[in-house]
Amino acid sequence: MKTEKHSPRSTTPALKTIMVVSLVFVSSAFMTGCASVGVDPWDRDIMAKREMKPVTHPLVASVDDHIYFSKEASTGGKSSSGGGCGCN
Amino acid sequence: MQLDPKKSKRIAGTLGLLTASLLAGVGATAQSSDEPITTKPAPVSQAPQGTNEFDDDTYTDEGLIRIDGAVLVYQEDGGRVRAIEPVVGVTYNFEDDSSLSLKLTADILTGASPYGATPWQNTQTLVDPPSTGSSGSSSNTSSTTDVPPDVLPLAQGFNDQRYAVDASYTSPWGEDSTVSINAGLSKETDYKSFYGGIGYSREFNQKNTTFSASANVEYDISSPRGGHPRPLAVAGSRYDNDDDHKTVIGGLIGFSQVMNRHWLAQLNYNVSTSSGYQSDPYRVISVVDSVTGGPVRYLNESRPDSRLRQSVYFGNKVAIGSTVSDISARAYHDDWGINSVTLNLDTRVPVTNRFYLKPGVRYYSQSAADFFNYYLIDGEAVPEFTSPDSRLDKFSAVTASLMAGYKTSKTGEVYARVSRYEPSAKTSTANAPGYLAGRDLFSGTASTSVIVGYTYAFK
Numbered sequence: 001m002k003t004e005k006h007s008p009r010s011t012t013p014a015l016k017t018i019m020v021v022s023l024v025f026v027s028s029a030f031m032t033g034c035a036s037v038g039v040d041p042w043d044r045d046i047m048a049k050r051e052m053k054p055v056t057h058p059l060v061a062s063v064d065d066h067i068y069f070s071k072e073a074s075t076g077g078k079s080s081s082g083g084g085c086g087c088n
Numbered sequence: 089m090q091l092d093p094k095k096s097k098r099i100a101g102t103l104g105l106l107t108a109s110l111l112a113g114v115g116a117t118a119q120s121s122d123e124p125i126t127t128k129p130a131p132v133s134q135a136p137q138g139t140n141e142f143d144d145d146t147y148t149d150e151g152l153i154r155i156d157g158a159v160l161v162y163q164e165d166g167g168r169v170r171a172i173e174p175v176v177g178v179t180y181n182f183e184d185d186s187s188l189s190l191k192l193t194a195d196i197l198t199g200a201s202p203y204g205a206t207p208w209q210n211t212q213t214l215v216d217p218p219s220t221g222s223s224g225s226s227s228n229t230s231s232t233t234d235v236p237p238d239v240l241p242l243a244q245g246f247n248d249q250r251y252a253v254d255a256s257y258t259s260p261w262g263e264d265s266t267v268s269i270n271a272g273l274s275k276e277t278d279y280k281s282f283y284g285g286i287g288y289s290r291e292f293n294q295k296n297t298t299f300s301a302s303a304n305v306e307y308d309i310s311s312p313r314g315g316h317p318r319p320l321a322v323a324g325s326r327y328d329n330d331d332d333h334k335t336v337i338g339g340l341i342g343f344s345q346v347m348n349r350h351w352l353a354q355l356n357y358n359v360s361t362s363s364g365y366q367s368d369p370y371r372v373i374s375v376v377d378s379v380t381g382g383p384v385r386y387l388n389e390s391r392p393d394s395r396l397r398q399s400v401y402f403g404n405k406v407a408i409g410s411t412v413s414d415i416s417a418r419a420y421h422d423d424w425g426i427n428s429v430t431l432n433l434d435t436r437v438p439v440t441n442r443f444y445l446k447p448g449v450r451y452y453s454q455s456a457a458d459f460f461n462y463y464l465i466d467g468e469a470v471p472e473f474t475s476p477d478s479r480l481d482k483f484s485a486v487t488a489s490l491m492a493g494y495k496t497s498k499t500g501e502v503y504a505r506v507s508r509y510e511p512s513a514k515t516s517t518a519n520a521p522g523y524l525a526g527r528d529l530f531s532g533t534a535s536t537s538v539i540v541g542y543t544y545a546f547k
Binding site for chain 2: 037038039043044045046047048049050051052053054056057058059060062063066067068070071072073074075076077078079
């Protein structure tokens, strides 16, 4: 049998940290009033840049997803689209 | 490059601080306006007067056809799996803001992959996965391989090809909404996958906030060469002839928010449930002697037939000066007992108006599945589920990458990226029996990948 039974506690603090950071984000950005953040139309010069798009190189992103899916247990998060390979 | 845990912690800490400091800036640039705004800038057909066309990085693809092509070369250390993957895509961007995309992928895989068995001080003989035969045919004539002493047993001669087709259509819907639909299929010698999805997004709060939701389904057919090994049977002894299926249903909801002039943030929740055959038909687990650690027999692995995955993704695009950084974190949990954290940072640094560099680093850490075992002990009860797959092991990994891009025209770019992936085992084997005590039994491996691509849009 596995010699040292894994304890999920080892990664739980990091999990909680991200959850807390996410909640802070949600509360600050959405619950306190979305009108308090954001920009005016004339201030969208930087947002309009192509490199500000969430995915700048779709083929690189899909190749990365495939590589990490074949090596790690985790998948998803950024998008829900899948498409299986038999590498499970 | 081997990063030790201290370095990994420093990287994780730095990323955490960066994220925290960004959050602290919320509200510092609070603004409001009742003016109607548009998310996308007007199409720019000509560069502004007095500037070089390469300085215009705000054009849209509206009315243009964009082609993408890339080739990935992926190589695992130790002569293990090599993949060569060409991908081509074309997107028709219509004048009404709708678009139609088609993508073709080929994947040529060769090399060696772990049987799942543990190493031993003497030569051990393992039954090879059936290498010939088709779905549904039973193979009782499997060959065997003598594995040399003191090495991780690897099945040599692994060879497969995968082909995939993906199509998607996106269209505006009403004033502020967008709908999309996608479908695809992927085919290997022994595996087929059919999948599709729908998506909806809506902009509000003067288009500073975008809500998105999507759902996807997937249906997979597994037809391993020689049939399905019966779970927990002695390796090479029992095969079932039927195809086995897996169904995946997933959903995602998310918000993206323009936080200020320099910062776009995104927060997603993703859930998926899969049911059906999820074992690896080519993987075995060693049953070892409780004193010597030597192999007694090998059993086919066995995994649960359902899995519920959940993740929270927090992504950010931050422009500082002329650089743009992508900073993201993902927390993941599934009911196989795996928790993981992924942190990613890359920064695009323009060198000239045509040339840029993008260094990146990614940190990943996961816990083990509840039923993960390197080996079973002879004489002890065999658990209902057990697998020695490194993807279910406890480990962390660091990826370092460097990308370079060069604008060949206003709408064209050639790019290349080199990545190095270095995993580190985290499961202790100090109390393993005999030969296995203190030995590195992690079967994951480091890898290097290179991708070269070209993209261009034209009328």
